[in-house]
Amino acid sequence: MVSNRIAGSIRNWRFGRPEADGISVTVYIGSMAKGGIGVATIKDIARVAGVSTATVSMVLNGKDCITKKTKEKVMAAAREVDYIPSIAAKSLKTNRSYTIALFVGDIANPFFPEIIKGVEGAAKDRNYSVIIYDLSGQDQDFVEQIDKAASQKVDGFFITGSTRISEEAKKRLLMIADSGIKMISCNQFMNWGEFPLIYTSEGEQVDGLLSKLAALGHKHIGCISGYPEYWVAERREGFYRKTLEQYGLYHPEYIVNGGFFIEDGIRSTRKLLKEQPQITAVMCINDTLAIGCNAAARELGLRVPEDLSIFGVDGVECLKYFAPQITTVDTHRYEYGYKGTVRLIELIEDDGSRKQELLETMICPCSIRQGDTIAPPGNSK
Numbered sequence: 071m072v073s074n075r076i077a078g079s080i081r082n083w084r085f086g087r088p089e090a091d092g093i094s095v096t097v098y099i100g101s102m103a104k105g106g107i108g109v110a111t112i113k114d115i116a117r118v119a120g121v122s123t124a125t126v127s128m129v130l131n132g133k134d135c136i137t138k139k140t141k142e143k144v145m146a147a148a149r150e151v152d153y154i155p156s157i158a159a160k161s162l163k164t165n166r167s168y169t170i171a172l173f174v175g176d177i178a179n180p181f182f183p184e185i186i187k188g189v190e191g192a193a194k195d196r197n198y199s200v201i202i203y204d205l206s207g208q209d210q211d212f213v214e215q216i217d218k219a220a221s222q223k224v225d226g227f228f229i230t231g232s233t234r235i236s237e238e239a240k241k242r243l244l245m246i247a248d249s250g251i252k253m254i255s256c257n258q259f260m261n262w263g264e265f266p267l268i269y270t271s272e273g274e275q276v277d278g279l280l281s282k283l284a285a286l287g288h289k290h291i292g293c294i295s296g297y298p299e300y301w302v303a304e305r306r307e308g309f310y311r312k313t314l315e316q317y318g319l320y321h322p323e324y325i326v327n328g329g330f331f332i333e334d335g336i337r338s339t340r341k342l343l344k345e346q347p348q349i350t351a352v353m354c355i356n357d358t359l360a361i362g363c364n365a366a367a368r369e370l371g372l373r374v375p376e377d378l379s380i381f382g383v384d385g386v387e388c389l390k391y392f393a394p395q396i397t398t399v400d401t402h403r404y405e406y407g408y409k410g411t412v413r414l415i416e417l418i419e420d421d422g423s424r425k426q427e428l429l430e431t432m433i434c435p436c437s438i439r440q441g442d443t444i445a446p447p448g449n450s451k
Contacts, residue, residue, distance in 0.1 A: 119147035130221065145214065152245070168198045170414060171219035175231025176206040179330065180358060180386040181403065185230055185256070188407025196415050198225075205231055216242045226252040226414045228407075252417040254410050266417070268410040268432040272383055273309045275399040275438050279381050280313040280353060286446040288351040288379065292324040294338045294363055295355045303327065306355040306383060324349065335362020336369070343370060350378060350447040357382035357389055360396050364443070375445035385439050395441035406434045 112126045119126065121144060129136050129144040136144075172189050174182050186202065193200050201222060203215045216239065219227065227246070235243070244263055247253055253265040283291055293310045296303040307325060314320035326342045328334040335354060339362065343349055354360035360382030364374055372378045374394055382389075385400030409432060417428050 114151050115144065115147045115153060118150055119144045145217065148217070149213070166225050166418065167223040169222065169224045170198055170200050170226050170228055170411065171203060171222065171224040172200050173203045173205050173212075173215065173219075173227065173229045173231065176330075177202070177204040178206065180388050181356065181384050182230065184387065184403035185407035188404040188409075189228055189411045191404070192408045192411035192415070196412075198411075198415060212236075212239050213242055216246065220246050220249075220251065224251065225418045226254070228254055228256075228410060228414055230256040252414060254414045254417070256406070256410065264429065266413055266429050266432060268406065268413070268434065270401040270406065270434050270436050272306075272399045272401055272436045275436050276306065276309040276353070276383065277313045278438060279397065279399070279444070280310065281317075282444065283351045283379060284314075284317045284319060286379075286444070288447050289319060290321075290324070290346065290348045291319060291351045291353065292326070292342050292346060292349040293353050293355070294335055294342065294359045295325055295327050296330040296334070296359070298327050300330075303355055310353055310355075330356055330358060332358050332362040332365070335359035336366045337362075339363040339366035340370070343367075343372075351444075352378065352380050354380065354382045357384045357386040357396065357398055360398065361389070361392060364392065364394075364396060375443045376448075379445055379447075380443045381441075389439075389441075394443055396443050397441035398439050400437050400439045402434060402436060409434060 112123050116123045116126045129141050190200050326338040328338040367374050367378045381397040383399040385398050389396050
């Protein structure tokens with residue numbers, strides 16, 4: 071008999087055959103109290119949730135006839151006993167589903183469509199399909215998305231985004247990775263597991279644009295950034311600080327943190343220029359913030375680039391529809407998604423002979439896309 075709370079980490083998984091009332095799951099748990107091996111079945115989940123085993127089976131198999139309240143109760147009980155859906159791990163031992171789960175940081179963010187296209191392009195070329203999961207909700211939603219993806223018989227996880235991952239989500243991902251599902255992560259916010267990272271080399275181009283602003287005579291260069299707990303904000307603020315310190319132009323009070331969208335760029339630019347009216351140029355850590363910065367400048371009666379120079383990072387496609395054309399660092403996100411997916415599929419299909427090679431970090435090159443938003447301070451055209 072297994073206690074309601076199962077301590078320890080999962081070492082191995084063994085799965086029973088489908089029964090009349092659903093899938094019977096046998097999970098071997100290591101590091102149990104007093105060194106024993108405990109077995110968790112759907113009966114344990116049913117007991118904790120206070121429902122029948124048939125109800126548990128229907129929830130775990132995604133049946134729509136169960137109420138939302140009951141589903142939540144069953145999934146909470148499954149997490150309590152450290153259960154991970156069995157179908158994905160079983161498929162890895164018998165046959166592949168040729169399906170990849172793509173976790174997108176926020177599907178509403180224009181940064182992600184090109185990554186999605188790249189992932190889907192590489193998957194299609196190799197006869198894989200892609201299921202997309204939006205991670206724009208709360209952290210508990212992420213944990214639920216992880217479990218849902220694991221239950222969909224996927225072969226691999228491609229995780230994008232830039233936020234730090236909670237300890238609970240980290241635990242789930244490591245347990246799922248231990249079960250055999252391969253993973254790859256964009257950027258370095260998942261540098262704690264044995265899976266490859268893929269990130270961009272935009273630091274060189276950011277340095278180039280900041281150096282250009284300094285060479286043009288800008289002495290007061292601000293930075294519109296995102297939430298400081300997000301890895302991308304921390305990373306790109308680091309580029310800003312490193313370059314401007316070389317020119318003696320770094321002022322921490324010139325950094326304004328907020329969200330990552332256009333309205334955040336508008337609010338942050340208003341705040342920055344109100345508190346630091348001497349600012350003549352602004353680096354925005356992404357393009358949506360740059361669009362907002364440009365809008366706020368117009369609202370304040372400033373001309374871009376005559377009164378305020380602006381550049382962004384990412385090279386999102388929608389920039390082509392804005393005037394003036396905003397200078398940006400193009401991170402070539404299609405290539406980013408494509409190459410990352412190729413690597414993930416190689417991991418899935420590898421027999422172990424290329425493991426170390428395939429776990430190496432991948433770095434995607436970037437380039438500067440020149441626009442019309444950088445000029446000397448006080449320049450009149």
